Amino acid sequence: MKILVCITHVPDTTSKIHFTDNNTKFDKNGVQFIIGPYDDYALARAVELKDQLGASLTVLNVGEAETEPTLRKALAIGADDAIRVNAFPKDSLFVANQIAAIAKENGYDLIMMGRESIDFNGGMVHGMVGELLGMPSVSPVMKLEVDGDIVKMAREIEGGKEYLEAKLPLIAGCQEPIAEWKIPNMRGIMSARTKPLQVVEASVDGVNTEVIAYQLPPAKGSVKLVDKDNVPELVRLLKNEAKVL
Amino acid sequence: MSVLVYIEHAEGSVKKTSLEAVSYGKALSDKLSFGEVVAVALGSISADELGKVGSAGASKVIHVNDNKLNEGIIQAHADAVAQVYNQVGAGTLVLAKSSLGDAVAARLAVKLNAALVSNVVELPDNTSGYKVKRSIYTGKAFAETVVTADHKILAVKKNAVDLKTDGTAAQVEEVTLSIADANFATKITSTDKATGEVLLPEADIVVSGGRGMKGPENWGMIEDLAKELGAATGCSKPVSDIGWRPHHEHVGQTGVKVAPTLYVAVGISGAIQHLAGVNSSKYIVVINKDPEAPFFKAADYGIVGDAFEILPKLTEAVKAQK
Ligand SMILES: Cc1cc2nc3c(=O)[nH]c(=O)nc-3n(C[C@H](O)[C@H](O)[C@H](O)COP(=O)(O)OP(=O)(O)OC[C@H]3O[C@@H](n4cnc5c(N)ncnc54)[C@H](O)[C@@H]3O)c2cc1C
Numbered sequence: 348m349k350i351l352v353c354i355t356h357v358p359d360t361t362s363k364i365h366f367t368d369n370n371t372k373f374d375k376n377g378v379q380f381i382i383g384p385y386d387d388y389a390l391a392r393a394v395e396l397k398d399q400l401g402a403s404l405t406v407l408n409v410g411e412a413e414t415e416p417t418l419r420k421a422l423a424i425g426a427d428d429a430i431r432v433n434a435f436p437k438d439s440l441f442v443a444n445q446i447a448a449i450a451k452e453n454g455y456d457l458i459m460m461g462r463e464s465i466d467f468n469g470g471m472v473h474g475m476v477g478e479l480l481g482m483p484s485v486s487p488v489m490k491l492e493v494d495g496d497i498v499k500m501a502r503e504i505e506g507g508k509e510y511l512e513a514k515l516p517l518i519a520g521c522q523e524p525i526a527e528w529k530i531p532n533m534r535g536i537m538s539a540r541t542k543p544l545q546v547v548e549a550s551v552d553g554v555n556t557e558v559i560a561y562q563l564p565p566a567k568g569s570v571k572l573v574d575k576d577n578v579p580e581l582v583r584l585l586k587n588e589a590k591v592l
Numbered sequence: 593m594s595v596l597v598y599i600e601h602a603e604g605s606v607k608k609t610s611l612e613a614v615s616y617g618k619a620l621s622d623k624l625s626f627g628e629v630v631a632v633a634l635g636s637i638s639a640d641e642l643g644k645v646g647s648a649g650a651s652k653v654i655h656v657n658d659n660k661l662n663e664g665i666i667q668a669h670a671d672a673v674a675q676v677y678n679q680v681g682a683g684t685l686v687l688a689k690s691s692l693g694d695a696v697a698a699r700l701a702v703k704l705n706a707a708l709v710s711n712v713v714e715l716p717d718n719t720s721g722y723k724v725k726r727s728i729y730t731g732k733a734f735a736e737t738v739v740t741a742d743h744k745i746l747a748v749k750k751n752a753v754d755l756k757t758d759g760t761a762a763q764v765e766e767v768t769l770s771i772a773d774a775n776f777a778t779k780i781t782s783t784d785k786a787t788g789e790v791l792l793p794e795a796d797i798v799v800s801g802g803r804g805m806k807g808p809e810n811w812g813m814i815e816d817l818a819k820e821l822g823a824a825t826g827c828s829k830p831v832s833d834i835g836w837r838p839h840h841e842h843v844g845q846t847g848v849k850v851a852p853t854l855y856v857a858v859g860i861s862g863a864i865q866h867l868a869g870v871n872s873s874k875y876i877v878v879i880n881k882d883p884e885a886p887f888f889k890a891a892d893y894g895i896v897g898d899a900f901e902i903l904p905k906l907t908e909a910v911k912a913q914k
């Protein structure tokens with residue numbers, strides 16, 4: 348059984364977002380990069396499945412050289428080897444094409460991703476890869492068990508859960524509580540240094556979208572405080588000033 | 593060139609966000625002088641519900657009344673929508689951003705060789721090229737995106753345009769499609785769904801509780817206020833992690849992103865990851881006993897005080913103003 352986990356290299360969730368070059372570039376200054384939180388859930392579950400099923404586990408990122416520490420971290424958490432497609436992830440279809448090309452070559456049984464990346468929040472790459480490979484894709488998956496060639500999943504739907512079954516091969520976009528995030532231990536960190544990290548060039552070109560400028564939302568005005576002994580005043584403001592009641 | 597809108601429904605009732613998508617499609621067609629706005633609805637939906645789609649701006653509704661499409665099987669829906677898209681000769685597909693919508697749109701982007709832009713917050717600007725503004729970094733920023741492909745798919749964020757209903761009826765066309773069995777490879781074995789609740793991602797008002805609520809036994813107060821306001825209930829991540837509340841109520845960076853007109857946060861500190869899920873709200877009310885709680889910086893209105901004293905009074909006051 349071969350498992351592939353696709354990870355993003357994204358700003359830490361506490362990052363303040365800024366842009367430079369006349370609002371055309373993301374300002375990396377002082378920003379810490381992490382494995383996308385949803386990808387981290389996918390990876391954590393994949394490590395458990397690897398141990399349980401004796402599977403092999405590869406992690407993949409489409410990104411430039413700066414993403415390698417993030418891939419090394421995934422190796423430290425428990426992946427066996429890593430692949431980096433050496434290209435700026437221009438848009439989701441571009442990324443999906445690269446992932447699909449690698450998957451065609453290597454034939455994975457289970458491809459796990461995050462439900463969405465936290466930079467562009469598309470929630471699309473898993474569906475695109477699914478379509479490119481002619482495989483089912485399911486997202487957002489909050490529980491995933493493998494039983495022979497059957498995958499049993501719980502998927503979050505608005506207001507509840509849906510239980511599904513499908514046959515491998517399959518693509519899952521994951522979210523909590525599929526597994527607990529794993530923190531690399533010392534042994535993991537040491538062994539990650541020597542695990543294989545293969546760099547390949549992009550094999551499919553072409554993009555459909557291009558970001559030409561970024562914008563920050565307008566600053567929020569200051570809060571209007573209502574005295575705790577005058578609660579009806581809040582309702583009055585919501586009704587007459589904000590007009591939301 | 594017509595605009596096709598993909599309609600989602602929950603057990604036959606058309607989602608409000610899908611009606612907004614129809615209004616978006618209509619406004620888009622008016623602005624860019626595109627043709628007809630056609631909606632596609634899959635599965636069993638009553639004529640009354642389909643009527644709402646017409647009223648929101650569609651001139652035609654293509655209804656594929658196939659029981660196998662009642663559930664949101666992603667591949668099957670993508671296949672059906674692609675067939676309709678090609679049959680009507682559409683150039684743009686509009687849909688509401690949702691977990692099913694995203695998945696269907698992603699597969700359609702490949703099938704139709706279309707550019708997919710997600711989290712769209714405004715109508716496109718075609719004064720030079722075709723530009724769309726979308727929300728990125730979980731609402732912390734926007735990206736002006738140029739779209740080059742001929743075929744376009746726009747997944748619109750809640751509140752991108754106002755829902756406009758004019759009462760006009762759409763022509764409903766019942767259509768039968770043949771969808772290959774391979775598209776039903778994922779089987780839904782059961783669902784476990786709270787009924788009668790206001791759905792969180794759709795809600796106009798949300799009342800959320802955090803760890804400051806001390807325990808699940810105190811949620812009655814949150815529910816009472818929500819009921820009085822006709823609101824959905826939400827919570828912070830630790831609250832769903834500990835199991836005080838179901839997971840689908842978890843709001844934030846790693847949970848549901850909401851965009852209500854009013855978000856009421858009670859006993860939630862306002863960590864940046866929580867704010868990421870609520871920063872598209874029109875108005876935010878914060879109730880917290882700590883005047884230094886970061887949430888006050890993101891709030892429009894606030895009360896510094898003990899939730900257990902304030903909540904019953906607030907519920908009373910809401911009742912009284914009706
Ligand atoms: C990668 C990552 C992703 C995350 N994603 C999310 C996410 O999606 N959503 C999310 O919510 N969090 C998320 N978190 C967690 C986040 O950082 C915070 O820990 C969490 O939001 C805090 O929850 P809280 O405000 O309920 O609890 P606390 O931080 O414990 O705050 C409780 C608040 O209640 C107030 N309080 C206490 N008693 C009362 C009372 N009687 N009356 C009124 N107020 C009272 C306190 O003053 C305090 O402000 C994430 C964290 C990480 C690292």
Ligand SMILES: Nc1ncnc2c1ncn2[C@@H]1O[C@H](COP(=O)(O)O)[C@@H](O)[C@H]1O
Pocket residue numbers: 353354355383385386407408409410436439442459460461462463464465467468469470471472473
């Ligand atoms: N550049 C990338 N490299 C590898 N995987 C990616 C990349 N971008 C997105 N993904 C995967 O696709 C998922 C969904 O991403 P998105 O569609 O951008 O929200 C992410 O959680 C990742 O698992």
